[in-house]
Amino acid sequence: MIEMKNVSVRYPGAKHDALSEVHLSFNKGDFICILGKSGAGKSTFIRSINGLQKLTQGEVYFDGKQLSNMNEEQLRQVRLEMGMIFQLFNLIPRMSVIQNVLTGIFGYRSNFKNLIGLFSNKELEQAKRVISEVELTEMTNRRVELLSGGQKQRVGIARALIQQPRVLLGDEPVASLDPGTSNHIFTLLKDMHQRLDLLTIINVHDIDLAKRYATRLLALKDGKIIFDGPPEEFTEKNYEETYESHQITF
Numbered sequence: 455m456i457e458m459k460n461v462s463v464r465y466p467g468a469k470h471d472a473l474s475e476v477h478l479s480f481n482k483g484d485f486i487c488i489l490g491k492s493g494a495g496k497s498t499f500i501r502s503i504n505g506l507q508k509l510t511q512g513e514v515y516f517d518g519k520q521l522s523n524m525n526e527e528q529l530r531q532v533r534l535e536m537g538m539i540f541q542l543f544n545l546i547p548r549m550s551v552i553q554n555v556l557t558g559i560f561g562y563r564s565n566f567k568n569l570i571g572l573f574s575n576k577e578l579e580q581a582k583r584v585i586s587e588v589e590l591t592e593m594t595n596r597r598v599e600l601l602s603g604g605q606k607q608r609v610g611i612a613r614a615l616i617q618q619p620r621v622l623l624g625d626e627p628v629a630s631l632d633p634g635t636s637n638h639i640f641t642l643l644k645d646m647h648q649r650l651d652l653l654t655i656i657n658v659h660d661i662d663l664a665k666r667y668a669t670r671l672l673a674l675k676d677g678k679i680i681f682d683g684p685p686e687e688f689t690e691k692n693y694e695e696t697y698e699s700h701q702i703t704f
């Protein structure tokens with residue numbers, strides 16, 4: 455479904471690659487968690503998958519089609535098939551839950567309809583359905599700035615789901631949440647993943663969460679993949695290698 459061939463990213467002026475020679479493929483049904491300490495390249499990795507990040511080298515393919523050969527319209531279509539959730543939710547605070555969720559289908563509609571906020575009954579029904587799937591029906595018309603962090607992230611998930619994606623990407627979606635709420639969000643994500651038969655790829659700091667939910671773990675260090683396998687094979691030694699801190703001498 456997604457293939458990364460020899461992918462590297464180096465930011466302008468940087469001495470090292472943020473992502474270095476990554477060769478991987480992902481299939482429907484994989485629930486992948488990406489581990490790595492701060493700066494390891496996790497966000498760069500996620501953004502490379504949906505074409506948000508320009509590559510320095512290599513190629514990403516979605517259903518066999520090369521992202522770098524696509525025009526803006528084709529890339530927009532690909533991004534509609536890849537829902538994304540974020541650490542800081544990326545919601546519009548003064549708008550209601552349902553208004554935020556409906557922004558998820560802006561990519562399918564004309565700018566004019568988006569501008570005047572004209573939605574069909576079918577679109578409103580779709581929005582209500584995904585809001586109920588994330589258990590927020592009672593909050594449908596509440597402004598999102600009045601919600602808790604966990605509720606905001608559930609709005610973020612509903613906004614991704616209304617796109618009817620085949621791939622769900624998460625860039626540290628629980629990093630701002632407490633452990634109980636993080637666990638609830640992951641339960642919800644795993645449930646969606648199985649019900650909709652998605653490919654899910656999520657960056658996560660918390661190794662316990664990753665081990666509990668992932669079917670496949672990836673660990674990144676200095677932009678390189680240093681582990682790729684089932685969670686039960688991720689050993690203490692792998693952990694130390696992934697999170698090893700560099701000694702700073704003064």
Ligand SMILES: Nc1ncnc2c1ncn2[C@@H]1O[C@H](COP(=O)(O)OP(=O)(O)OP(=O)(O)O)[C@@H](O)[C@H]1O
Nearest residue numbers: 465466468472490491492493494495496497498499
């Ligand atoms: N826009 C940018 N311009 C220059 N350097 C960047 C940019 N974004 C990231 N980097 C650098 O690239 C490397 C990888 O960053 P990235 O954000 O992908 O890591 P990360 O693992 O997601 O970190 P964190 O967990 O702190 O979010 C880091 O050294 C970072 O400083």
